Amino acid sequence: MRLLVNKIVLLLSTLSALIGLSFLAWILFTLIGKGLSSLHFSLFLNDLIDGGLRNLIVGQFIMAGIASLIGVPIGMLAGIYLQEYGSGKYVRFIRDLSDIMMSAPSIVIGAFVYAIVVVPMHGTSGIAGSIALAIMMIPIVINTTDNMLSLVPKELREAGIALGASKYRVILDIIIKAAKVGIMTGLLLAFARIIGETAPLLFTSETSNYFSVDLKEAYPSLTVSIYALANDPTSSSRDLAWAASFILTMLVLIINLLGRYITRKKG
Amino acid sequence: MPIMSIEDFSFTYASAPARSLSNINLPIQKNCITSLIGPSGCGKSTLLRSLNRMHDLYPNNEYEGKLMLLNQENDEMENILDIKKENEFIQLRQRVGMIFQKPTPFPMSIFDNVAYGLRISGIKNKTELKDRVEDALKGSALFGEVSDRMNKSAMGLSGGQQQRLCIARAVALKPELLLFDEPTSALDPISTAAIEELIVELKKDVSVAIVTHNMQQASRISDYTAFMYLGDLVEYGETEQIFLNPREKKTEDYITGRFG
Numbered sequence: 001m002r003l004l005v006n007k008i009v010l011l012l013s014t015l016s017a018l019i020g021l022s023f024l025a026w027i028l029f030t031l032i033g034k035g036l037s038s039l040h041f042s043l044f045l046n047d048l049i050d051g052g053l054r055n056l057i058v059g060q061f062i063m064a065g066i067a068s069l070i071g072v073p074i075g076m077l078a079g080i081y082l083q084e085y086g087s088g089k090y091v092r093f094i095r096d097l098s099d100i101m102m103s104a105p106s107i108v109i110g111a112f113v114y115a116i117v118v119v120p121m122h123g124t125s126g127i128a129g130s131i132a133l134a135i136m137m138i139p140i141v142i143n144t145t146d147n148m149l150s151l152v153p154k155e156l157r158e159a160g161i162a163l164g165a166s167k168y169r170v171i172l173d174i175i176i177k178a179a180k181v182g183i184m185t186g187l188l189l190a191f192a193r194i195i196g197e198t199a200p201l202l203f204t205s206e207t208s209n210y211f212s213v214d215l216k217e218a219y220p221s222l223t224v225s226i227y228a229l230a231n232d233p234t235s236s237s238r239d240l241a242w243a244a245s246f247i248l249t250m251l252v253l254i255i256n257l258l259g260r261y262i263t264r265k266k267g
Numbered sequence: 268m269p270i271m272s273i274e275d276f277s278f279t280y281a282s283a284p285a286r287s288l289s290n291i292n293l294p295i296q297k298n299c300i301t302s303l304i305g306p307s308g309c310g311k312s313t314l315l316r317s318l319n320r321m322h323d324l325y326p327n328n329e330y331e332g333k334l335m336l337l338n339q340e341n342d343e344m345e346n347i348l349d350i351k352k353e354n355e356f357i358q359l360r361q362r363v364g365m366i367f368q369k370p371t372p373f374p375m376s377i378f379d380n381v382a383y384g385l386r387i388s389g390i391k392n393k394t395e396l397k398d399r400v401e402d403a404l405k406g407s408a409l410f411g412e413v414s415d416r417m418n419k420s421a422m423g424l425s426g427g428q429q430q431r432l433c434i435a436r437a438v439a440l441k442p443e444l445l446l447f448d449e450p451t452s453a454l455d456p457i458s459t460a461a462i463e464e465l466i467v468e469l470k471k472d473v474s475v476a477i478v479t480h481n482m483q484q485a486s487r488i489s490d491y492t493a494f495m496y497l498g499d500l501v502e503y504g505e506t507e508q509i510f511l512n513p514r515e516k517k518t519e520d521y522i523t524g525r526f527g
Contacts, residue, residue, distance in 0.1 A: 087326070159371035161324055162364065163384035163436065164357040173383070177374045 028249075035246025038239035043247075048209040048225060051236075053244055055211040059126070059220030060248075063205060064195040066130035066215075071137030071194075072187060078138070079145025084171055095146070102139040106199040109135050113204045126212070126219030129205025133194045140193060144186025148179040185259045192255035196248060198223035222248055269294035270444050270474040271318065272344060274333040278310075278317055281327035287313050290332070291500045293493055295444065297337070300466065300475040302485040302506070305495035306521065311478045314495070315446050318476065319363040320347060320356065336363070339443060361388055364437035368449040370429035372421035377413050380421045380432055384440045403439035406472075407431045408465055427458025434465060438473070445469065447477040451484065463488050482522055486510045494518045 046052025078098070082091055113132040118124055152175050160170035176183070201207075207224040208217070222244055229241035271294070278288040288310045295301050295318075303311040313322075322328040335344035336359075347359055361384065373380050381400040390396055400417075404410035409431045413424070421432055430450060437445060447466065451459040466475060467488050479485050485492055485506065492509040494502045494517070502509060502518045513519045520526055 153369070153371075155367050155369055155371045156373070158321060158324065158365075159367060159433070160373070160383075162319060162321065162360055162367075163387060163440065164360040165383070165387050166353060166357065169387065173375075174373050180374070 031242070031246055031249055034239075034242040035249075038243040039246060040243075043240075043243055047211045048220065051240070053222065053225075053240070053247065055209070055220040056207070056222040056225050056244065057247065059205075059208070059212065060195060060222040062213075062215075063126055063129045063201070063219060063221065064133055064191060066126075067133030067137055067194055068187075068191055070130065070134035071190070072141055074134075075138045075141025075190075076145045076183070079142045079149065080171060080176075082142070082146045083149040084167070084175070098139040098142045101135075102143060106136060106197055107202070110200040110202055110204055113200065118204055121216070124204060124206040124218045126205055126215035126217070129201045129219055129221065130215070132200035132204045133197060136197060136200055137190050137194050140190040141187065144190065145179075145183055148182035148186060149175060151182065152178045181262060185263045188255055188259035188262070192252050192259070195255070196223065196252050198227055202227070268297050268337075270297040270337045271295040271476075272333075272335040273314070273318075274335060276314075276317070276330070276332035276334060278313055278322070278331070279329040280313075280322075281325065281329075286498060288317075288498045293500055293503055295474060295476050296491060297474050298470050298472075299490040300470055300477060300488055301491040301493065302489035303476065303478045303493050303495060304480075304482060304485050304521075305501075306526065307480075308497075309495040310498040311495050312448055315448055315476060315478045316365075318347075318444070318446055319360050319365055320350065321365065323356070337443070357387070361440045362442055363444045363446060364440060364442035365446045366430070366433050366437060366448065366450045369453050370426055370433055372424065372429045372432055374422060375420070376418045377421045377424070377432065378417040381435050381439050384436060388440065399439055403435040406438050406469070407435035408461065408468075409435055425458070427454050427461060430454060430458065430462060431465065434462070434469075438469065442473055444474045444476065447475065447479075449478055449480060452480060459484075482510075494521060496521070 042051075043053045044057070045054060047055040078094075082095060086094070110132055113128055113135065117128040117131055121128065156174060156178060157170055160174045161167070165173070201221045201224050205219040205221050205224065207221040207228060208219055210220070212220060226241050226244045226248070229237045229244065232238065232241075273291050273293040273295070276288065276291040277286050279286045291314060293301075293314075303314060305311050316322055317330065318334060322330070330348050332348075334347045336347050337343075338345050347363075350356055350359055373383060375383075378400055381403050382396050385396055385399055390399070401410060404413065409428060412428060413432075421429065424432060430453075434445075434450075450466075451462050454462065463484065466477065469475060477485075477489065489506045492504065492506045493500055494509065494513075494515075496517055502513060502515045504514075509518060510522055513522065
């Protein structure tokens with residue numbers, strides 16, 4: 001009887017795993033099939049107005065980059081505070097808050113930034129898009145930093161203190177170094193997460209057909225353009241959307257693999 | 268002559284309802300090895316960690332009594348429990364070093380590990396740093412093994428080497444008192460023998476207090492031994508007397524292995 005139950009459970013869990021994986025494979029194959037056939041080297045040389053994707057890729061990276069410049073320091077400092085300085089109820093409250101923020105629907109973050117940045121600035125802009133992505137990123141970075149620092153043994157902190165170092169020196173010189181690989185990986189994964197986001201950008205940066213370095217205007221975004229192109233009835237637009245989706249997926253994949261590579265190499 | 272004199276010392280952890288140490292009176296003799304023995308939970312590590320105010324890392328722990336440390340410049344005893352300022356703490360911890368149970372190499376090169384405390388104390392001159400680091404490594408019987416890979420990560424050393432590196436790191440600061448908290452309990456017998464030999468060697472220049480679970484270790488290396496039980500100091504004396512001719516019944520029971 002026990003053997004039978006064991007076999008049934010094994011069968012069911014294998015089946016569910018297969019179903020999950022088959023959808024993933026389906027998505028990937030469609031993406032590769034449709035994306036590869038529309039992929040041309042010229043897509044990387046021309047802007048959207050000339051039928052290419054260059055401005056969108058660059059724009060997406062610039063916004064994600066600025067978001068990281070805002071989100072990484074804030075998130076890391078907050079993570080360090082939670083793990084190294086704070087104590088008691090207050091810290092638990094901030095941790096919970098950060099966890100809630102992490103699972104907040106990204107469209108809500110977009111709406112929030114629309115209200116506090118887009119409306120006062122009278123229009124969508126690269127700045128608004130970057131801020132929305134930064135807000136998405138902060139709780140992820142807080143969580144990673146907090147967790148990775150918690151893995152550093154307390155003896156290492158005490159050893160630093162026992163040599164006469166002050167607390168902040170121990171944190172800067174020793175603790176962060178000890179947690180470096182984990183934090184780096186976490187930061188890469190956070191970056192991979194925000195670079196594929198659409199909802200926070202939808203009404204903050206929107207997108208643009210032109211190459212732009214002016215962050216005060218509507219800003220080219222790969223993800224928002226995919227959304228727009230996919231809704232376009234012409235088949236050339238949809239092919240472009242497939243190519244863009246393929247490129248985006250590959251970017252995210254590469255960043256993820258890079259994160260894993262770092263962990264395996266040094267961790 | 269004691270380098271440190273523990274007088275009517277009591278200690279209460281923030282999280283504990285009662286004292287973990289009560290009314291301890293104990294000298295730590297200069298250029299001698301004093302070992303603290305006793306069953307788990309007797310307070311020996313708590314006492315050791317008081318001697319460089321390590322408990323201050325965590326909030327609301329309470330010290331009572333006096334911990335008098337000899338100031339070798341003017342031969343006066345100063346109470347380290349009076350210390351409040353950050354820079355005084357830094358000075359105290361450079362005078363009273365500590366080695367932990369598990370080796371704690373920092374994630375940096377061997378050289379930088381040993382130079383860490385020196386840099387903290389403000390030594391920037393490169394040749395001076397190099398000399399002090401090499402002296403400390405020689406003094407810790409590690410120089411021969413690492414002299415060709417000073418810039419390699421300390422994480423690649425064996426457990427015993429890492430522990431000697433930690434000793435070198437503390438010795439580099441030329442401390443007056445070194446506190447060892449079960450320094451060999453995570454090591455194999457050969458590494459343990461090397462560390463014991465090193466500790467005995469060190470007492471020429473520095474006084475030593477060591478917490479150990481290993482009674483053979485205490486009897487092999489220490490000059491004085493203190494036996495603690497449930498937060499009290501039961502008996503203190505010369506190591507030979509404690510092990511061969513204990514005055515207290517409790518001490519005898521413990522060292523003959525009847526409990527603990």
